[in-house]
Structures are given as structure tokens and as C-alpha cells.
Amino acid sequence: MAKQSGDKPRKVVAANKKARHDYAIDDTFEAGLVLVGTEVKSLRMGRASLVDGFVDIDAGEAWLHGVHIPEYSQGSWTNHAARRKRKLLLNRVEIDKIERRVSEKGLTVIPLSLYFVDGRAKIEIGLAKGKKSWDKRHALAERQATRETEQEVGRRLKGIPD
CATH class of the missing domain: 1.20.5 (Single alpha-helices involved in coiled-coils or other helix-helix interfaces)
Known part of the structure; x- marks a missing residue:
């Protein structure tokens, strides 16, 4: 299960509203994101889209694909690619659990919401089965x-x- 952030305030940047309509969510997890500086600045401006996103487990690491974080408008040559794959920070036990359930039951892993907790970007991912x-x-x-x-x-x- 996802770790509850208690009474800490969440600043939601993006939510995948269509995911709960298109998928039956079985289990949720909270993961950190490895981001570059211009991505964080773009997220703080409230710009992101989770619509085409999905999570892939590759060589024991979780990767987020297809999430669109637009380039930072004041960025220079250090700007990031808008749809690059991003590493997710999860515990080994969580990664193994997700990988096992995806391979056994034919589930998929989709992003549900992207938010900030204590200044750190977090993403809520869910094990889902298509409706x-x-x-x-x-x-x-x-x-x-x-x-x-x-x-x-x-x-x-x-x-x-x-």
C-alpha cells in the first residue's frame, strides 16, 4: 500500500482523472521521481500531463514513460526533453511486488497523480486492470x-x- 503522508499538505500538480474511469485500480504506491532542475521548475508552475504515462520495470528498476512535463520557459540550453523516461524511487520490496503482480495477473502500472510533499516531487502509481x-x-x-x-x-x- 502507499505510504500515507499523514497530515502533510499535498500540492497536486497533475491528476490522471481518466485513469479511474478507464481502469479498475487494484493497489497504489507512492514513489519519488528523479528529475532535473528545469523539470522541477516546470512542475512548480503547475504544468504536467499524466494521460499517456505508464510504468515499466526494467532490470530491477522502475521507469516512468510517456509523462509530459513541458520545457521550462526561462530555461536555456540546459532544458530537458519533454517526454523523456524518468526513474522512480521505490523500495526493492515494492518493485518486486509490482513486477510479480504485473507478470502473473496481467495488470498494468499507471500514474494517478503527481504532487509535492515537503518540497519533493512524488507520484502516486496504481496497479490497474483495464475496464x-x-x-x-x-x-x-x-x-x-x-x-x-x-x-x-x-x-x-x-x-x-x-
């Missing part, structure tokens, strides 16, 4: 039904007639 289109429709219908029941309960508590 079928009927799963997505079922989830939407279920969410709409709960919203309607909550609205009806609220109306009755306020004494508003139907």
Missing part, C-alpha cells in the same frame, strides 16, 4: 443512481416536496 466498455457504463449508472438518492434524501430533510 471493458460495459464496466464503464455500469460504473456511470451506479454513480448517477447514488447521486440521485443523495439528492432525494437532501430534499426530504429540507422538507421540499417532490
Whole structure:
């Protein structure tokens, strides 16, 4: 499970909202990122996209691919490539667990959110299994039904007639 950062404030830079719609998230982990200076400055400006991102385990190391962190506007020749692969900082036990579950169950690892905790960039990754289109429709219908029941309960508590 992901380590809980307790009551420390999180400054969320980017969230992959579509991931929870397209995938059934099984387990989450919090990982650090190895970044260069202009990437950190670009993230502090609140610019990043996790939409096409995924995590790959290669030679016992976790790598983040496809995440777009745009070039820093005031950067010079030291600027970074926008879609380069980035190393994730995870414990050996966590890497082994992720690798085992991906190979056994056919899961994939996707980034869910990118944020700062105590000035350090962290990423929440999730072990996920793709949803079928009927799963997505079922989830939407279920969410709409709960919203309607909550609205009806609220109306009755306020004494508003139907």
C-alpha cells in the first residue's frame, strides 16, 4: 500500500482523472521521481500531463514513460526533453511486488497523480486492470443512481416536496 503522508499538505500538480474511469485500480504506491532542475521548475508552475504515462520495470528498476512535463520557459540550453523516461524511487520490496503482480495477473502500472510533499516531487502509481466498455457504463449508472438518492434524501430533510 502507499505510504500515507499523514497530515502533510499535498500540492497536486497533475491528476490522471481518466485513469479511474478507464481502469479498475487494484493497489497504489507512492514513489519519488528523479528529475532535473528545469523539470522541477516546470512542475512548480503547475504544468504536467499524466494521460499517456505508464510504468515499466526494467532490470530491477522502475521507469516512468510517456509523462509530459513541458520545457521550462526561462530555461536555456540546459532544458530537458519533454517526454523523456524518468526513474522512480521505490523500495526493492515494492518493485518486486509490482513486477510479480504485473507478470502473473496481467495488470498494468499507471500514474494517478503527481504532487509535492515537503518540497519533493512524488507520484502516486496504481496497479490497474483495464475496464471493458460495459464496466464503464455500469460504473456511470451506479454513480448517477447514488447521486440521485443523495439528492432525494437532501430534499426530504429540507422538507421540499417532490
